Amino acid sequence: MTTREGAFSANFTPDILDRFRELCKKQSKSYSKVLERLAELYLETDGAVLGSPSVPTPKKQSNGSNEPVLLQEMQKKLEQLESDYKNADDHLEALIECITDRLEVLEK
Structure with a gap:
């Protein structure tokens, strides 16, 4: 098997x-x-x-840091998520602005 x-x-x-x-x-x-x-x-x-x-x-990391490696990895992941969230928020705002502009053109 x-x-x-x-x-x-x-x-x-x-x-x-x-x-x-x-x-x-x-x-x-x-x-x-x-x-x-x-x-x-x-x-x-x-x-x-x-x-x-x-x-x-x-x-611990060999550079003398007292923070466990896992904590640092989690912090990196959190920073990446925050960055992704900010990018998504910026993209959404741009889309809303674009849709609003198109709607105004259609309403005229």
């Missing part, structure tokens, strides 16, 4: 798997998405997420 690209298979202890799936279901989360996020966290912390009783923060 051929598996789809990105498919994941693991041999969990049945009790652990059942409890994990039940908790995900209770929280209305896809267990495969939770596993994916856990894998991301593992990578972001170079595996430190499993070596400490407290949850480590993602890696």
Whole structure:
């Protein structure tokens, strides 16, 4: 049987798997998405997420910044969304002005 690209298979202890799936279901989360996020966290912390009783923060940038990489990525995305929103707003205003001008011509 051929598996789809990105498919994941693991041999969990049945009790652990059942409890994990039940908790995900209770929280209305896809267990495969939770596993994916856990894998991301593992990578972001170079595996430190499993070596400490407290949850480590993602890696810091090497330039000495105290902000986690994820926060900076989210800020970039927010700035991009703000820029896109401004561009869309400007475009909409131009369209409204153009339509208004055309309507005035038609009314004459």
